[in-house]
Amino acid sequence: xxxxxxxxxxxxxxxxxxxxxxxxxxxxxxxxxxxxxxxxxxxxxxxxxxxxxxxxxxxxxxxxxxxxxxxxxxxxxxxxxxxxxxxxxxxxxxxxxxxxxxxxxxxxxxxxxxxxxxxxxxxxxxxxxxxxxxxxxxxxxxxxxxxxxxxxxxxxxxxxxxxxxxxxxxxxxxxxxxxxxxxxxxxxxxxxxxxxxxxxxxx
Numbered sequence: 001x002x003x004x005x006x007x008x009x010x011x012x013x014x015x016x017x018x019x020x021x022x023x024x025x026x027x028x029x030x031x032x033x034x035x036x037x038x039x040x041x042x043x044x045x046x047x048x049x050x051x052x053x054x055x056x057x058x059x060x061x062x063x064x065x066x067x068x069x070x071x072x073x074x075x076x077x078x079x080x081x082x083x084x085x086x087x088x089x090x091x092x093x094x095x096x097x098x099x100x101x102x103x104x105x106x107x108x109x110x111x112x113x114x115x116x117x118x119x120x121x122x123x124x125x126x127x128x129x130x131x132x133x134x135x136x137x138x139x140x141x142x143x144x145x146x147x148x149x150x151x152x153x154x155x156x157x158x159x160x161x162x163x164x165x166x167x168x169x170x171x172x173x174x175x176x177x178x179x180x181x182x183x184x185x186x187x188x189x190x191x192x193x194x195x196x197x198x199x200x201x202x203x
Contacts, residue, residue: 001075003057004136004167010059010079011052017081018049018099023063025098029088032113033095033106039121043067055130056166061097068126069097070118071106077115080105131162145196148188155191156184 002010026041028034034041044063051062061069073079077094086103088096094115097104108115120126134147147165148158159165159173168176177184180198182191 001057001169001171002073002077003169003172004054005172007054007057007059007167008137011054013081014059014061014079014104015052017102018061018104019052020048021099022046022048023097023099027088027096027098028094028117029096030094030113033115033117035116036118036120039067039119041119044069044119054167055126056133056162057169058129060126060129066122068120070120070126070129072116073106074108074114074116076109078107078109080107131166133162133164133166135166136168141197152187152189154185154187155182158188
């Protein structure tokens, strides 16, 4: 599943490609992908992309008129940059966002369709998609420690709770704990000060 580092990478790559560009058309090939009915998806067509944000493990694409396309790739979803009007033939192709020169294609491997796309109207609706966890890339040590210590949990469970930490799942939490040489079953209430401060180079 794409997690925090992957989503950040996607957003950085997309910013140079689609911010300031007109979204000509949205083509949805899979009825399972689009999870919202209002506003209708055609409302974003012809509007200019103004902003991209990360909402946990979701990618939010903001267009004119305060409309937001919110994409959750789940386990097997991926994004591909292809020539404009690229075909959606093939069972793995779920949707296309057509821009003047290229198309952003959403694919999902496997038979289960878990990826989702919502179209939301306004900041309040966008905030409703955010579980509320802190941003591990920008928070300071005290904020990070406080978030993980709200309850006495194992480190693994605390790191992967989206209400505590934003965008971290099984894969990234394993990497973090391995790099810091900390046990995934260690309890947050029992961590020593030096363990909270431990960096990969200190392990």
